[in-house]
Amino acid sequence: MRRFLFPLLCAAGLLSAGVVSAAEWRVALGVYDQVNSQKNQLSGGLAGFNEALAREICRRAGARCAFSSLEFKAILDGVAQGDYQLGFGNFLRTPEREQRVGFSAPVWRSSSRLIGTPAAAKRFAPDAGGEVQLERLAGARVITISGTAQYRYLQAHAAARGLSIVEMSVLQDAPARLLAGEADFLLAPALSGYALIANLPDGRLQFVGPAVAEHGLGGTVHIALPKGDVSIQKAVDQAIAAIRADGTYQRIVRQFFPFSLD
Template sequence: MPVFRFLFLVAALSSGALQAADLRVAVVVQDAAQVSLQGDLVPSGTAGADLVAFTDELAREICRRIRSRCAVSYVTFGEILPGVEDGRFDLGFGNFLRAPKREKRVAFSAPIFRSASRLVGSPASARAFAGKLGQAVNLDNLRGARVAAMEGSQQQAFLNVIAAERELTVVATATTAGAFDTLGNGSADFALLPMRTGYALISHDKARRFGFVGPAVADHGLGDTVHIILPKQKEALRRSLNQAIAEIRADGTGHRIMRRHFPVSLD
């Protein structure tokens, strides 16, 4: 009997029947209240819940495609890249733009979608700064403002570079909802956010206090293709991941997941 069981296991392995692997997956949260999430439920009352639900569903679909058992952790954006780099996470779903500094630390999957960045603010702030500037506010002409951005994001990195020249005060927050909250409590005049994130937070604000200010921006490292990150040494995993991404793009699954959570195109 033991010999039979051994031969069965060998045959199963060679046929690919036991290819499942345990992977630790990080999914980015938009609100600090989502960090302690358990199971599959994303509370709809929390800011950016639809974006978390989209990212979570995409992560689980990719895990299914690569035939892996994935243990999902909901964490802030700033925890994902260091966690992937030091091996605490095998996959990081944080909607990462490629950047040279990041590419030195982790590997990137094939693109999953495209992203751009956009200022968010109240109509009153937009009018006040337009009066000071003598023209409608946009990211290229903004000066003398307090601008919130998520810690570790490309938006924060860009603002840090231009802050002195433009007399900007950069307000760093742990989550995108935190950046959005600075607008409500008056500690920032604008927030610079990924466009999809901005849409999710604006839509969640029932008082409709805020909206997009100026056009979307994709240059200066603020937009391009978005990727999943993984440890640099896991090349076999990267190949499987890229195959899964190609499949969900080809059969329309990725588009359907997107449409379930976002009724408009945000690419």
């Protein structure tokens, strides 16, 4: 009897100590409108994509996840302070950010684009019928989200080119401000921009220039993780590799976007 009782007691001890219990992660999801932020829920577009991806990564890692929706600028602070274990804000990996948080393996690739009305594009295009070139844009009022790579780029060039930065915390109101003539363009990650204008009537707002990945405006996108937490890093990276290998990642992308993110 002792021969069978001892293993059972050991197993019970392990369970009570929590050794085999599932990890519990608090996950911050970036929002692009204040309505869903207040409701703590996400729906379609980029927000929905991030949520679907986060849930699948949690499932593959065997973790129990609690989800919260936050504005972009609050996610890195939350992860750095230990309030959240995963942060989905479509983050590019920069030296400044690496001092505060860790990063997962690459998830997808990002670039930045200008969005505006056809009238604004016509005013600022160097040639009739041509595209607006970000590198040569001057004298324009440009909306961007505070704390982003796009914001830092505009700050670096605003004085020399006479650019006026219209700083916002979320993208929700950007289309209305563009259509009201309060700004000329929005500079945002291309995927965020697509999600923002996809449901607008055709042609009211559009991409007005080519995608730009140089000058820190593009690159691989990562999930923010607690700095130095090897176990979370390993679990998340393995989950990313698994969903890419079996086609789940591509299925999630197709659910929200009509194009590849690779």
